[in-house]
Amino acid sequence: MPAAERTPQTLYDKVFQAHIVDEKLDGTILLYIDRHLVHEVTSPQAFEGLEVAGRKVRRPDCTLATTDHNVPTASRKALKDIASFIQEDDSRTQCVTLEENVKKFGITYFGLSDKRQGIVHVIGPEQGFTLPGTTVVCGDSHTSTHGAFGALAFGIGTSEVEHVLATQCLITKRSKNMRIQVDGELAPGVSSKDVVLHAIGKIGTAGGTGAVIEFCGSVIRSLSIEARMSICNMSIEGGARAGMVAPDEVTFEYLKGKPLAPKYGSEEWDRAVAYWKSLRSDPDAKYDIDVFIDAKDIVPTVTWGTSPEDVVPITGVVPDPETFPTEAKKAAGQRMLEYMGLVPGTPMEDIVVDKVFIGSCTNSRIEDLRAAAFVVKGKQIASNIKRAMIVPGSGLVKEQAEQEGLDKIFVEAGFEWREAGCSMCLGMNPDILSPKERCASTSNRNFEGRQGAQGRTHLMSPVMAAAAALVGKLADVRKVSQYNGSPHVEAAVAPEPPATFAGPSADAKAHPDERIATDDHEKEALTDQPEDSSPQVNTTVTHSGAGSSAAGLPKFTVLKGIAAPMEKANIDTDAIIPKQFLKTIKRTGLGTALFYEMRYSAPGVEDPEFVLNREPYRRAKVLVCTGPNFGCGSSREHAPWALNDFGVKSVIAPSFADIFFNNSFKNGMLPIAIKNRADLELVHAEAVAGREIEIDLPNQVVRDAAGETLCGFEVEEFRKHCLVNGLDDIGLTMQMEDKIAEFERKMSRETPWLDGSGYLRRKGMGGKLAVKAAPVPRTNRGDVKTEPLEW
Numbered sequence: 168m169p170a171a172e173r174t175p176q177t178l179y180d181k182v183f184q185a186h187i188v189d190e191k192l193d194g195t196i197l198l199y200i201d202r203h204l205v206h207e208v209t210s211p212q213a214f215e216g217l218e219v220a221g222r223k224v225r226r227p228d229c230t231l232a233t234t235d236h237n238v239p240t241a242s243r244k245a246l247k248d249i250a251s252f253i254q255e256d257d258s259r260t261q262c263v264t265l266e267e268n269v270k271k272f273g274i275t276y277f278g279l280s281d282k283r284q285g286i287v288h289v290i291g292p293e294q295g296f297t298l299p300g301t302t303v304v305c306g307d308s309h310t311s312t313h314g315a316f317g318a319l320a321f322g323i324g325t326s327e328v329e330h331v332l333a334t335q336c337l338i339t340k341r342s343k344n345m346r347i348q349v350d351g352e353l354a355p356g357v358s359s360k361d362v363v364l365h366a367i368g369k370i371g372t373a374g375g376t377g378a379v380i381e382f383c384g385s386v387i388r389s390l391s392i393e394a395r396m397s398i399c400n401m402s403i404e405g406g407a408r409a410g411m412v413a414p415d416e417v418t419f420e421y422l423k424g425k426p427l428a429p430k431y432g433s434e435e436w437d438r439a440v441a442y443w444k445s446l447r448s449d450p451d452a453k454y455d456i457d458v459f460i461d462a463k464d465i466v467p468t469v470t471w472g473t474s475p476e477d478v479v480p481i482t483g484v485v486p487d488p489e490t491f492p493t494e495a496k497k498a499a500g501q502r503m504l505e506y507m508g509l510v511p512g513t514p515m516e517d518i519v520v521d522k523v524f525i526g527s528c529t530n531s532r533i534e535d536l537r538a539a540a541f542v543v544k545g546k547q548i549a550s551n552i553k554r555a556m557i558v559p560g561s562g563l564v565k566e567q568a569e570q571e572g573l574d575k576i577f578v579e580a581g582f583e584w585r586e587a588g589c590s591m592c593l594g595m596n597p598d599i600l601s602p603k604e605r606c607a608s609t610s611n612r613n614f615e616g617r618q619g620a621q622g623r624t625h626l627m628s629p630v631m632a633a634a635a636a637l638v639g640k641l642a643d644v645r646k647v648s649q650y651n652g653s654p655h656v657e658a659a660v661a662p663e664p665p666a667t668f669a670g671p672s673a674d675a676k677a678h679p680d681e682r683i684a685t686d687d688h689e690k691e692a693l694t695d696q697p698e699d700s701s702p703q704v705n706t707t708v709t710h711s712g713a714g715s716s717a718a719g720l721p722k723f724t725v726l727k728g729i730a731a732p733m734e735k736a737n738i739d740t741d742a743i744i745p746k747q748f749l750k751t752i753k754r755t756g757l758g759t760a761l762f763y764e765m766r767y768s769a770p771g772v773e774d775p776e777f778v779l780n781r782e783p784y785r786r787a788k789v790l791v792c793t794g795p796n797f798g799c800g801s802s803r804e805h806a807p808w809a810l811n812d813f814g815v816k817s818v819i820a821p822s823f824a825d826i827f828f829n830n831s832f833k834n835g836m837l838p839i840a841i842k843n844r845a846d847l848e849l850v851h852a853e854a855v856a857g858r859e860i861e862i863d864l865p866n867q868v869v870r871d872a873a874g875e876t877l878c879g880f881e882v883e884e885f886r887k888h889c890l891v892n893g894l895d896d897i898g899l900t901m902q903m904e905d906k907i908a909e910f911e912r913k914m915s916r917e918t919p920w921l922d923g924s925g926y927l928r929r930k931g932m933g934g935k936l937a938v939k940a941a942p943v944p945r946t947n948r949g950d951v952k953t954e955p956l957e958w
């Protein structure tokens with residue numbers, strides 16, 4: 168096993184340490200990545216960059232792709248191919264582009280006709296692709312989900328996707344260690360979703376910034392893997408890079424028989440389990456941040472505002488912003504209430520709901536569906552509910568639910584039973600809210616416009632959403648159903664399956680190889696058309712945007728220009744660029760979509776109040792934001808692309824969300840964190856006055872227009888070096904080929920089950936023999952193999 172170098176260590180320290188390929192003096196680390204999940208939204212520009220630079224995918228055997236965000240969840244009975252199935256042009260282009268790329272680069276892919284297709288964070292665990300102690304990345308913020316297995320799993324931007332595809336490594340830094348310990352016993356009717364919503368309410372959406380959270384304590388231990396996934400999934404909403412749970416018997420039990428896990432009962436399985444058992448924090452390990460939660464304080468929880476930290480017990484009332492501690496918070500609270508159409512003091516249980524969505528990578532697994540079905544069985548949704556949807560997280564979840572008869576329970580109660588996909592979680596597909604519609608949703612983000620322009624989202628657990636559907640208002644599930652314990656614990660136990668049921672893993676094994684959808688189904692007339700009334704702007708590309716890493720970056724030395732002032736806290740990437748503009752396959756042309764909802768009052772009509780619509784800020788090269796946690800939420804690199812395209816090359820704020828921060832550097836932009844309030848106020852005052860400021864990166868100072876120093880700033884040495892010299896960091900990493908190859912040889916000896924052995928077994932090579940005798944095909948080495956690997 169990889170040697171532990173510092174003791175005592177946390178779980179995070181151990182997994183991180185075991186993947187270090189190289190470490191620089193300034194703490195910049197080249198980290199090896201074991202598992203890479205790919206979806207259609209954040210990969211096109213990465214593949215394009217590879218192609219332009221003539222690079223290959225280094226480890227197709229450790230890469231798995233699917234389509235999930237754009238796909239309609241309507242019946243696929245008449246599916247012919249994805250191109251004819253998806254009606255919306257941009258969505259279709261992204262999906263078709265992924266299919267072309269997986270063919271071109273030889274990557275395993277689950278298409279729409281494959282039962283294993285689904286939300287990327289559901290299918291990885293389901294297949295045993297996600298394993299304890301691995302590093303897992305995806306161009307998607309909710310990659311944190313996979314931490315439930317004791318994996319170090321985190322979201323990355325598109326430039327980093329390209330970096331991982333080309334090198335199987337990532338340039339990163341150590342994160343802080345944070346521990347959230349939840350002890351006691353969950354009260355009847357309280358789910359793991361309530362645990363995580365409660366925790367985010369306690370720490371805030373920036374509470375975990377720069378940290379990896381380890382969830383532990385008796386409550387976490389008592390939960391199933393699926394319930395743990397719901398918790399790790401939302402670590403990102405608490406601002407953290409990742410969430411982790413130490414693997415235990417519950418984890419090993421879940422992995423038995425999974426197609427890509429080491430074969431249960433084999434020598435490799437025993438070796439793997441022995442290693443996995445070592446993956447727990449040492450008794451005296453130190454954490455930078457420690458949070459304790461007593462389970463008895465957790466009740467069924469819902470959100471009231473437009474940030475996941477705006478939580479309240481279902482027994483509570485809509486809060487009054489006048490009671491909030493600062494003027495900024497009062498103003499933000501007031502805006503949220505207006506957006507959400509709520510009045511302070513209203514009991515949460517009096518809030519009438521229009522739609523119900525049970526799905527998303529947080530809550531679309533079989534236990535979620537069982538728990539929701541338990542609530543609705545034999546009952547009817549309320550007459551005011553316009554639409555109630557159940558969207559299984561994958562084709563296999565759907566199939567299992569059907570085997571258990573859950574679909575019938577839902578349909579009889581008035582729910583729609585849909586096909587797998589992200590669905591109404593973010594409205595990149597036809598499932599969206601109409602303006603001002605209110606939704607009880609099991610997803611993870613309640614940002615403005617998240618589920619459709621002007622839609623109103625309340626986050627909650629699957630049983631709470633089911634209860635809301637029955638009552639027609641936000642409802643306390645404990646009044647609707649009887650519980651002895653946590654719904655999740657109860658749902659973890661499968662009902663007696665019908666005699667014919669083979670279980671998802673067994674079925675996946677029996678399923679024929681289907682890399683790309685080719686079935687000759689008849690085309691179905693699609694009834695689900697986009698309802699999103701948000702005005703369209705032109706996102707047509709101005710040039711091919713060859714990919715910054717391939718082309719090299721413009722050098723960043725001294726930047727002089729107008730700085731635009733902003734004051735909001737938690738400016739999320741959905742606000743910087745909403746979902747409808749993520750459908751481009753280029754990096755350019757997004758400037759007109761920047762801050763879309765705030766910038767335009769109607770299609771093409773600028774809101775004169777918005778700062779970037781006023782002179783001199785139309786020419787801004789810098790944003791100065793006094794609110795913390797800039798760029799939180801989704802990993803979309805479209806956010807820095809839009810800023811860049813508008814002309815903004817630097818953002819100054821008290822703090823940044825980790826993924827946005829990284830993404831900015833990858834695009835030759837400089838995010839500057841100024842924690843000192845007085846310094847920040849000085850810079851902000853220049854911005855408010857409409858004067859130019861000067862950012863001198865080599866000397867690390869900000870000056871006013873007269874050349875007087877306003878303040879200094881910190882920047883990591885390696886990042887500065889790359890920016891000042893316009894360096895292509897993929898090229899830099901590729902120069903480390905010897906070290907990477909040496910690391911891979913060591914991993915093949917110590918953790919051979921990570922070498923895509925499941926793939927090899929599927930080719931009839933026999934995992935053990937194949938792994939020992941022949942190293943996995945690596946496209947950038949001498950033993951080049953470019954044809955697609957099939958399972």
Ligand SMILES: CC(C)[C@H](C(=O)O)[C@@H](O)C(=O)O
Pocket residue numbers: 208209236306307308309322593749800801802803804
């Ligand atoms: C599209 C993708 C970049 C995004 C994410 O990173 O989270 C999406 O999954 C979301 O939930 O907003």
Ligand code: SF4
Pocket residue numbers: 235236286307309527528529588589592593610611
């Ligand atoms: S958060 Fe929603 S949109 Fe993002 S991956 Fe999960 S289900 Fe898909």
